[in-house]
Amino acid sequence: MYTILILPNTKKGVKLHAMKQRRANQIQEALEHAIFVGEFSDGDRLDEVTLSNRFNVSRTPLREAFQALAASGFVELQPGRGAFVRHPSPTELVEMFEVMAEMESFCARLAARRMGPEELQEFRKATDDCDIAREGGDPDVYYWENERFHALLYQASGNSFLASEAAKLHRRLQPFRRLQLRGRGRMNQSMDEHRTILNAIDAGDSNAAAAAARDHVSVQGEKFTDLMSNIARAKEKPAA
Amino acid sequence: MYTILILPNTKKGVKLHAMKQRRANQIQEALEHAIFVGEFSDGDRLDEVTLSNRFNVSRTPLREAFQALAASGFVELQPGRGAFVRHPSPTELVEMFEVMAEMESFCARLAARRMGPEELQEFRKATDDCDIAREGGDPDVYYWENERFHALLYQASGNSFLASEAAKLHRRLQPFRRLQLRGRGRMNQSMDEHRTILNAIDAGDSNAAAAAARDHVSVQGEKFTDLMSNIARAKEKPAA
DNA sequence: GTCAACGGTTTTGTATACAATTTTGATTTT
DNA sequence: AAAATCAAAATTGTATACAAAACCGTTGAC
Numbered sequence: 001m002y003t004i005l006i007l008p009n010t011k012k013g014v015k016l017h018a019m020k021q022r023r024a025n026q027i028q029e030a031l032e033h034a035i036f037v038g039e040f041s042d043g044d045r046l047d048e049v050t051l052s053n054r055f056n057v058s059r060t061p062l063r064e065a066f067q068a069l070a071a072s073g074f075v076e077l078q079p080g081r082g083a084f085v086r087h088p089s090p091t092e093l094v095e096m097f098e099v100m101a102e103m104e105s106f107c108a109r110l111a112a113r114r115m116g117p118e119e120l121q122e123f124r125k126a127t128d129d130c131d132i133a134r135e136g137g138d139p140d141v142y143y144w145e146n147e148r149f150h151a152l153l154y155q156a157s158g159n160s161f162l163a164s165e166a167a168k169l170h171r172r173l174q175p176f177r178r179l180q181l182r183g184r185g186r187m188n189q190s191m192d193e194h195r196t197i198l199n200a201i202d203a204g205d206s207n208a209a210a211a212a213a214r215d216h217v218s219v220q221g222e223k224f225t226d227l228m229s230n231i232a233r234a235k236e237k238p239a240a
Numbered sequence: 241m242y243t244i245l246i247l248p249n250t251k252k253g254v255k256l257h258a259m260k261q262r263r264a265n266q267i268q269e270a271l272e273h274a275i276f277v278g279e280f281s282d283g284d285r286l287d288e289v290t291l292s293n294r295f296n297v298s299r300t301p302l303r304e305a306f307q308a309l310a311a312s313g314f315v316e317l318q319p320g321r322g323a324f325v326r327h328p329s330p331t332e333l334v335e336m337f338e339v340m341a342e343m344e345s346f347c348a349r350l351a352a353r354r355m356g357p358e359e360l361q362e363f364r365k366a367t368d369d370c371d372i373a374r375e376g377g378d379p380d381v382y383y384w385e386n387e388r389f390h391a392l393l394y395q396a397s398g399n400s401f402l403a404s405e406a407a408k409l410h411r412r413l414q415p416f417r418r419l420q421l422r423g424r425g426r427m428n429q430s431m432d433e434h435r436t437i438l439n440a441i442d443a444g445d446s447n448a449a450a451a452a453a454r455d456h457v458s459v460q461g462e463k464f465t466d467l468m469s470n471i472a473r474a475k476e477k478p479a480a
Numbered sequence: 481g482t483c484a485a486c487g488g489t490t491t492t493g494t495a496t497a498c499a500a501t502t503t504t505g506a507t508t509t510t
Numbered sequence: 511a512a513a514a515t516c517a518a519a520a521t522t523g524t525a526t527a528c529a530a531a532a533c534c535g536t537t538g539a540c
Contacts, residue, residue, distance in 0.1 A: 022319070023493085048522075058495045059522090060300075064307060071311040079262065080501055080522060095401035099346075106342050161335035263523080288492075298525045299492090320492060320531060 024064035027055055031065060035074055035085050036175045038234065042087040046075060072172060090231055093176060094219060097227075100173055101217035103166045104153065108197055108213035111156035112206035120202065123152050127198045134191045139181045142190075146181070149194055153213070156201070179230040180223065190216070264304035267295055271305060275314055275325050276415045282327040286315065312412060330471055333416060334459060337467075340413055341457035343406045344393065348437055348453035351396035352446035360442065363392050367438045374431045379421045382430075386421070389434055393453070396441070419470040420463065430456070 031051075034040060046066065048059045055062065066083045069075045075083040088096065115123070126149045133142040150170060154163035170177075181187060193216040200209035219227050271291075274280060286306065288299045295302065306323040309315045315323045328336065355363070366389045373382040390410060394403035410417075421427060433456040440449035459467050 049520095060494055060496090063304075063522090067304060067307050068311075071308075081503095082522070092401060095399045098399055099402050099405065102342070102346050106339075159335045159338055161332060162339050165339065285491095289490095300524055300526090303492090321533095322492070 023057060024061045024068065027051075027057065027062060027065035028068045030055070031069060032072075032074055035069075035087075040085045042085060044085050045081075046083040046085065048082070072168075090228060093173075093227065093231070094224075096169065096173060097217065097219045100166075100169050101214045101219075103162070103169065104150070104217045105210040105214035107153050107157040107162060107166055108201060109206045109210035110158055110162070111153060112201045112204055112209040114158040115156045115201060119152075119156055123149075123156060123201070124198060126152050127194050130194055131191055134187050137187075139187060142187050143178055143181055146190065146194075153197070176227065176230065179234070180226060183226055186226075263297060264301045264308065267291075267297070267302060267305035268308045270295070271309060272312070272314055275309075275327075280325045282325060284325050285321075286323040286325065288322070330468060333413075333467065333471070334464075336409065336413060337457065337459045340406075340409050341454045341459075343402070343409065344390070344457045345450040345454035347393050347397040347402060347406055348441060349446045349450035350398055350402070351393060352441045352444055352449040354398040355396045355441060359392075359396055363389075363396060363441070364438060366392050367434050370434055371431055374427045377427075379427060382427050383418060383421055386430065386434075393437070416467065416470065420466060423466055426466075 031046070040046065048062055052059050052062055066075060066077065070077045070083065073086065073088075076086050077083055111123075126145065130142065130145040130149055133145040136142070151167065154166040154170075157163055157166075181190065193212065196212040197209060197216060200206075200212050271286070280286065288302055292299050292302050306315060306317065310317045310323065313328075314326065316326050317323055351363075366385065370382065370385040370389055373385040376382070391407065394406040394410075397403055397406075421430065433452065436452040437449060437456060440446075440452050
């Protein structure tokens with residue numbers, strides 16, 4: 001009855017845990033990337049045998065990857081017909097960004113109310129790191145610091161379910177968001193908005209924090225036209 | 241004892257497109273129900289061979305169902321170890337309801353801004369149907385009209401991605417929400433709140449609509465204690 | 481007595497074989 | 511010529527076989 005208190009292999013067990021089942025996951029990520037860069041167009045069917053050969057696996061793990069892709073919305077699984085890639089339409093993208101904006105807004109609102117001193121410290125650090133990256137001028141470096149900023153914001157909501165859902169949607173929009181940062185002066189604008197969010201949270205002003213986070217993510221005005229032109233450009237060059 | 245696990249026979253007469261791939265889906269729903277009613281406790285491993293025998297299927301479609309359950313958060317898939325059921329803790333439930341409240345609030349806000357006359361007509365009809373069901377006094381009848389009310393609210397946001405995500409979370413919270421309606425006077429309270437939401441949307445008052453929808457879903461005050469006691473009661477009676 | 485190592489057993493992960501369904505294309509009918 | 515028919519081919523869905531890893535009780539060393 002008390003044997004559960006004795007864990008024989010705990011020391012080595014740490015490494016043993018996340019070892020397998022990586023196959024379907026790797027395939028999933030590879031296919032996600034392939035879909036995004038345009039190797040597969042909207043409506044294309046992902047052929048099981050072809051991809052099995054390409055990845056040197058059987059159809060079984062491949063189909064598992066298909067299901068994961070379907071759960072993330074990258075493909076649509078039509079029973080008896082196959083997996084068809086689903087590129088988000090401009091309308092869908094705007095809708096997704098609209099939801100993302102609201103989620104980040106809510107995270108910021110909760111963060112302003114709930115964030116503790118040590119979390120705030122870390123958040124401020126991440127914001128400063130963004131600034132350092134901005135000064136460096138490399139969009140890719142800034143991109144990763146930006147990722148950390150947003151991840152911390154989600155955590156700071158104090159609602160781990162919300163944080164998880166926000167991260168999920170964020171990941172799905174990742175490629176499009178990345179394009180957004182390449183425009184002239186976009187990094188500076190993003191940085192300013194980060195500061196505004198941080199200051200509002202620091203001041204405990206939940207309404208201001210919510211508004212700032214919403215404006216940061218919302219695709220309106222120039223951001224909207226930027227997004228549209230990026231989509232159009234991505235469509236022009238199918239296979240990078 | 242196993243009656244709930246028996247799958248309905250597949251009809252062969254249907255020639256529509258979505259005919260196959262139903263197997264994993266049926267299994268998924270059966271397992272969802274079995275998990276919710278408490279046949280499996282938190283942390284239990286779902287044994288593949290045992291369940292294969294119960295459902296009279298091979299491990300392949302069963303594992304597909306596992307993946308779908310994992311995507312919905314009902315189980316956690318540990319590589320090399322198996323599928324372990326994850327009952328939401330009270331904390332998680334509160335978090336999920338907090339997010340649900342914010343999503344419905346956003347739907348209502350958008351609906352107040354965007355809803356057209358014909359949609360409004362339908363929405364009003366659904367609200368009236370709720371009232372009729374309330375007068376009938378049967379919580380189950382009211383439950384279904386209530387479902388329609390919320391589904392229409394999601395659609396009315398004019399953001400189909402938001403509507404889809406809201407419906408997904410709504411479905412996940414469905415069993416807990418259902419328990420909420422059984423308390424004394426809960427139907428009347430719910431109905432009043434529906435009216436408030438409808439009136440705010442009708443008046444085009446997006447702030448009022450957002451607030452009303454948030455209050456309707458939010459678990460605070462009595463609703464919070466009700467939810468907690470329902471959870472406790474569900475834990476007492478493991479297998480219904 | 482505790483801990484580590486070991487081998488048999490169980491369970492999961494993957495490959496392959498088979499069944500069922502859909503697609504395709506040629507042929508026939510109107 | 512367009513539509514319907516139907517059988518062959520291709521493709522997905524499912525079952526089973528096999529490989530690899532995890533679990534478990536035992537044994538042995540310290």
